[in-house]
Amino acid sequence: MSSQPVLEIRGLDKSFGPVQVLHHVDLTAHAGEVTALVGDNGAGKSTLVKCIGGTYTADAGEYVFDGRPVHITSPRDAADLGIEIVYQDLALCDNLDIVQNMFLGREKRSGLVLDEATMEEMAAKTLDGLSVRTVKSIRQLVSSLSGGQRQTVAIAKAVLWNSKVVILDEPTAALGVAQTAQVLELVRRLADNGLAVILISHNLNDVFAVSDRISALYLGRMAAQVKTSDVTHAQVVELITSGRSGELGLQNVNGVTA
């Protein structure tokens, strides 16, 4: 699709003490595309995402956003660039309603007073833009929502700010069949609206259902970044479990020895 990626990570290293978790990882995300980030437990997916989101600072590597090299040292930096992460545990406040959650920490105000009307309008517009029809009222408390609806609110919260990159950490892990379909549809719609979406998932069915590209991490290294249409289910499984699949993947690598 588009030639220049919105987000490009090159040669990212990250260690925790003596343990090197990420080795020279490259990752690109393009606008209008869903990039699936796959990998076994402990492959470094979460660490990579936290480096992108600014929760961790990378030890080495380049971070290019919209063609410009940038420096991310805090989650605020990432948010200012338009990078939003939807974590697995969603981080919503049960005792607040949908609008209040969507604007949490970034409330609109006129003077000292909260501008509820503007926030409500913007929230309604965002949900409409994502064709969300499942919530009854946007003034409902989040505690009264189902898992899929909560996921929807968390995603809508991430796109409210004209973000460019949305990273979703296992958005369907805790959902039933129907709700998973709903959320995947929403993920696809985000990309169709022009956002770069990075989808972390263990579920290859989900990955093949919505993604345009697949990036497979294997023991802290990027095994392969391929187009979803170019690979089979079995190849991706091989990439996840052994880091290589025929021509694809890490060629002279066996485990951690370089």
Added chain:
Amino acid sequence: MSTTIVPGRQAAAPAPSIAGNFRSYIARVRGGDMGALPAILGLIVLCTAFAVLRPVFLSATNFANLFTQGAAITMIAMGLVFVLLLGEIDLSAGYTSGVCAAVLAVVMSQQGLPWYVGVGAAVLTGVVIGLVLGALVAKLGIPSFVVTLAAFLAFQGLLLVLVQEGTNIAIRDPVIIAIENRYLPPWLGWALYAVCVLAYAAVQLVRARRRAGRGLAADPVGLIALRVGSLAVLGGLAVYALNLERSRNVLLVSLKGVPVVVPIVLALLIFWTFVLRRTAFGRHIYAVGGNAEAARRAGINVDLIRVSAFVICSGLASVGGIILASQASSVDPSTGGSDVLLFAVGAAVIGGTSLFGGKGRVLDAILGGAVVAVINNGMGLMGYSASVKYIVTGAVLLLAAGVDALSRKRAAASGLR
């Protein structure tokens, strides 16, 4: 319930109506979100019982007494609401009020400084105490239960130091004394009442119009009329009753009007309700109480919110201390001690503030404070000793906490908070 979809009309958003509002309220209560309902029902039951058993309970004098007796506890409870909203507790709030009252007394009676310096020093003491407690809880991470239990003991000692091991410092300043012992002239009571009702109506109407103008769901006029009407009736009855002559001998001294402490409590109620409901700071307090991790990720400075909640709590406790000093016209080692703290916690919880954090209003402190004041006052009239009062109030506190815990369980089951 069957619904017919009218073509061209969104069935998703039901037009707001009084009946609809009432139905959703019933659904909320059934779902476990009782809010202030137990406090209001309790108040009605208690008042009826005491009125039947001891008719003097309904006398104008006793009615005025309820306000002056409940004011200090209500004030401390208002502060506690902020700490409870975060799921924390301040067990030292009672003695904080005592220490602040002692500072007031020392500054005024022993140093001979004017009342505003004394009040300033007392409130400043409260703020500093709140800063220390809040920093220990938020920055060091000591559980608030332990920090404030330690402070509970330490402040008891500090209070003794301030009043020099048990002397009683008298307060003679007319301004401080006036808080609990003087009354507004009847016309001023009515004027304040009119301002409050009109302002409330105006705020409600303007908000509804603005929302309707932008095509958002607004409260129906009928509901607003109902709210304003109930405030007008209840407030009117209260002002009327407080303006009745209470003096046994009118020729000697006339005793009528709204106690001076009432507008003070009301002003703080309105101010802190505004802060909690209409500002980002208030929203963040609810967020931290609901899910601190979510608040942190949303970029909210959770530590700052924690510390400020303790500052607000201790600050309001200092105002409570000033009221206690005014009530007794003196400060002694027991000011703010014994039952004050538990009554205040009880008031907040009885009013509907959750001990688990994230749920509560400043108004809860007023409603719960009224229940506590009525129990205290009514039992006194019945001639029960302090021992029985303690047991009953303890039982009521436990009952309120039980209702809180049960409604939380029920809410979790029904998916409403």
